[in-house]
Amino acid sequence: DKGNHRHFMAKEIYEQPETISHTLSHYVDMGAEKVAIRETLPFDFADLSRLTMSACGTAYYAGAIAKYWFERYARLPVDIDVASEFRYREPPLEKGGLSLFISQSGETADTLAALRYCTGQGQHVASLVNTLESTIARESGVVFPILCGPEIGVASTKALTAQLTALASLAIAAGRARGVVSAEQETELVRAMTALPSAVSAALAAEAQIMDISKRLSKAKDVLYLGRGAMFPVAMEGALKLKEISYIHAEGYAAGELKHGPIALVDEAMPVIVVAPSDELVDKTLSNMQEVAARGGNIILITDPEGARTVGHGVADIIEIPRVHSFVAPILATIPVQLLAYHTAVFMGTDVDQPRNLAKSVTVE
Numbered sequence: 001d002k003g004n005h006r007h008f009m010a011k012e013i014y015e016q017p018e019t020i021s022h023t024l025s026h027y028v029d030m031g032a033e034k035v036a037i038r039e040t041l042p043f044d045f046a047d048l049s050r051l052t053m054s055a056c057g058t059a060y061y062a063g064a065i066a067k068y069w070f071e072r073y074a075r076l077p078v079d080i081d082v083a084s085e086f087r088y089r090e091p092p093l094e095k096g097g098l099s100l101f102i103s104q105s106g107e108t109a110d111t112l113a114a115l116r117y118c119t120g121q122g123q124h125v126a127s128l129v130n131t132l133e134s135t136i137a138r139e140s141g142v143v144f145p146i147l148c149g150p151e152i153g154v155a156s157t158k159a160l161t162a163q164l165t166a167l168a169s170l171a172i173a174a175g176r177a178r179g180v181v182s183a184e185q186e187t188e189l190v191r192a193m194t195a196l197p198s199a200v201s202a203a204l205a206a207e208a209q210i211m212d213i214s215k216r217l218s219k220a221k222d223v224l225y226l227g228r229g230a231m232f233p234v235a236m237e238g239a240l241k242l243k244e245i246s247y248i249h250a251e252g253y254a255a256g257e258l259k260h261g262p263i264a265l266v267d268e269a270m271p272v273i274v275v276a277p278s279d280e281l282v283d284k285t286l287s288n289m290q291e292v293a294a295r296g297g298n299i300i301l302i303t304d305p306e307g308a309r310t311v312g313h314g315v316a317d318i319i320e321i322p323r324v325h326s327f328v329a330p331i332l333a334t335i336p337v338q339l340l341a342y343h344t345a346v347f348m349g350t351d352v353d354q355p356r357n358l359a360k361s362v363t364v365e
């Protein structure tokens with residue numbers, strides 16, 4: 001049932017304040033303002049020397065964002081790879097290490113093969129899934145549910161924000177176990193997470209403006225997304241979402257890589273979407289943005305009120321999202337990129353929920 005929405009994707013985008021709350025209530029003790037992992041862990045975060053993650057598509061970008069969290073808040077080294085590469089690379093793994101697989105469906109063939117490889121290598125195998133009665137869940141030593149309800153649209157939206165909510169909680173738990181996150185900091189980070197549902201509702205309110213911008217995007221042949229730090233995987237996710245449902249070619253790039261090639265593409269015809277809420281790296285990303293502007297590039301900036309003040313007017317179309325703690329900013333920043341892809345596809349008249357050539361669950365490699 002799509003409710004009042006035209007597509008499942010729209011319904012699922014709009015469900016996110018509730019689905020994030022629901023995931024949070026599983027991972028966080030709201031009264032104590034602490035993360036509370038209910039699953040029994042067959043390993044201790046304090047003893048790990050490395051976390052290895054594999055996934056495909058959007059689930060891979062969830063892991064790529066979480067890498068920043070585990071490294072920063074738990075000082076835990078993270079390797080992440082797309083499962084189709086990981087499985088054939090057969091990387092050497094230290095016995096007793098932790099491997100984490102992220103999959104909405106729990107049936108993705110490459111992710112399952114990567115999991116089986118890790119089981120064979122004596123790893124602790126954990127998975128983050130939406131479908132608890134799936135093969136990946138069944139073959140995992142510990143299963144972390146994402147609890148966002150069935151996702152029908154082929155383009156993953158609410159599963160991503162639920163995966164991120166669960167991963168953020170796990171990163172805090174790891175940080176606490178490893179003596180990196182203090183009790184005080186944990187409360188601060190948990191408060192940042194509990195502020196998300198209302199921040200997501202506020203971000204969704206930019207829809208009318210996003211529709212306007214999408215009308216222009218629908219005329220583009222190519223779109224470039226830029227981000228730095230945890231916003232880099234958000235940029236790649238934005239590009240994936242646009243390609244997948246609007247069939248417009250898009251690429252997500254690390255903002256600092258602009259000068260190493262892609263800046264040659266910049267002209268008036270190619271929109272450049274810069275994902276840069278204010279954080280300690282924002283000035284660097286904004287200066288990359290100015291380099292695009294100086295070459296006549298057509299910029300759409302996703303930022304918060306503080307970032308918008310820094311940029312001033314006239315340079316860019318600015319999509320504002322609320323100011324939140326930089327820890328959770330990548331979760332919030334996925335909302336406008338989802339809406340941009342959705343409305344662009346609607347303008348183009350594509351089959352948003354069932355894009356051509358794609359399946360919801362990729363059970364063959």
Ligand code: M6R
Pocket residue numbers: 056057058059060102103104105106107108111154155156157240241244360361362
């Ligand atoms: O079910 P999974 O999370 O394992 O699926 C992984 C990818 O196939 C999936 O995220 C795909 O990239 C989406 N269609 C992206 O929107």
